[in-house]
Amino acid sequence: MxxxxxxxxxxxxxxxxxxxxxxxxxxxxxxxxxxxxxxxxxxxxxxxxxxxxxxxxxxxxGYKYQLRNSRYHGLIVCQHTIGETRLELETIVNLGGEIEDVIVDHNLYGQIVGSLGIATLQDINDFMSRAENGNHHLLSSLTQGVHLHNIICNNESEFSEIKQALAKINLLYQD
Known part of the structure; x- marks a missing residue:
């Protein structure tokens, strides 16, 4: 048996x-x-x-099978308030990007990664609804808003456009 x-x-x-x-x-x-x-x-x-x-x-x-594809993968560093989260996500998605994950460097645990897979406005609405209506804290709240995202998009030019747009609205981390 x-x-x-x-x-x-x-x-x-x-x-x-x-x-x-x-x-x-x-x-x-x-x-x-x-x-x-x-x-x-x-x-x-x-x-x-x-x-x-x-x-x-x-x-x-949910779950997805993560096949590496020919799309461009880039890493960005952002810093913003919790209230600016939707603006950040919408800026990336509206310019053709998918937010693969969020990464923070924690002083006790080291690198903490949260898978996101946000590619549509509906994904953003679902994420923000859970963040706003649940008793949840964004990972970036552990690091004064500083966090990284792996972004998937069609090409390097599109990735550069995403970075420029985030810099223009002061969400890209600047040294």
Missing amino acids: GGFLKNNNIQRRLSIKDDLLNSSLISATVLAKKYNVSRQTIVGDIALLRAKGEPITATVN
Whole structure:
């Protein structure tokens, strides 16, 4: 009987991997319903897949299979107030960028990374709703607003345009 359950677990993980490869984003709740298991079981399945080297990223809206593509990847350093967060995110997205993550350098823990995967105005609305309506603090609140973002966009020129726009509205960190 134990072998039967183990085979079911392995098959479910393979199916989850296929689901991730065939969708842009999928939540643990949706996967839990699909496979008739708990959300926590899915979280565990994803953790095991990641441990085996699968490039699965957790975003604010679910999981995605992170295939490296030909799009340009750049890193920016920003500093702003919590109230300017929406402006920062909208500036990046409106210029064609996707905010892959947020990174802060913490004096106790070192580098702390939070996956975001924000690519649309709806993603921004969802993120800001959770930030404003929950008892949550932005990672940048740990570092007086200083934080980094990995940005994905079409090319280096688009990335430069994003940086210039953020500098123009005083959100890009300046030495």
